[in-house]
Structures are given as structure tokens and as C-alpha cells.
Amino acid sequence: METLEDVVAMLSSISSLIDERSDSLEKLLSSNAVKIEGLKKTVGFVSAEVKVDQLTSRLKLGEQRIESCETRLSDLERYSRRWSLRLRGVPEKEKENIRDEVICVCEQTYPEGKGRF
Numbered sequence: 001m002e003t004l005e006d007v008v009a010m011l012s013s014i015s016s017l018i019d020e021r022s023d024s025l026e027k028l029l030s031s032n033a034v035k036i037e038g039l040k041k042t043v044g045f046v047s048a049e050v051k052v053d054q055l056t057s058r059l060k061l062g063e064q065r066i067e068s069c070e071t072r073l074s075d076l077e078r079y080s081r082r083w084s085l086r087l088r089g090v091p092e093k094e095k096e097n098i099r100d101e102v103i104c105v106c107e108q109t110y111p112e113g114k115g116r117f
Helices: 004-082 098-109
Strands: none
Touching: none
């Protein structure tokens, strides 16, 4: 049979083993917490970098589309101006024959070409 002193010694031994295990678990958890924080920072950085890359590529695509639209608009404006002729000093009349007016102006400014128009 075990004596009271033996039981106290065993309890003391068990208590010290529990304390040691507890301390080692705390150290392990604290070192893992540091690793987890490091991983969180890394994931945050990579996530931000990926978002920046995505935004950069979308921005480049948008710039290309804007440039294409500006070129197309310029071409359309040039095409519409191609058929527009403005004669300064010639008053506009309702139901006028534009062709005859242009021929008249051309014959007045270039008399040698009379009859060619």
C-alpha cells in the first residue's frame, strides 16, 4: 500500500509533467501564431498584387478601346466633312440649286475654266 507521501510525490510529479507539457504547447502555439500572422501578411500582399495586376490590365484594355473609339470618331468626322463645302460670302437661299451656285462661283474665280464645269 502506498503512503500519503508517495501519493503526494506522484501528484507532484504529474503536476510538473503537466506544467512542462503546458509550457511546450504555449510555445508551440505562440510560434504558430507568429507563422500564421506572417502567412496572413503574405496572402494580403499577394492578393493586393493580383488586384493591382487585374486593374492594370483592365486599364490598358480601356485605354486601347478609348484610342480605337477616338480614331473611329475622327474617321467618321472626316468622312462627313468630305461632302461639306462652305462658300463664304454667298448668301443661303431657300430651295437653291447648290450645284449651280458652285458652278457660278467657280466660273467667277476661274474664268478660263468656263464651260468645263
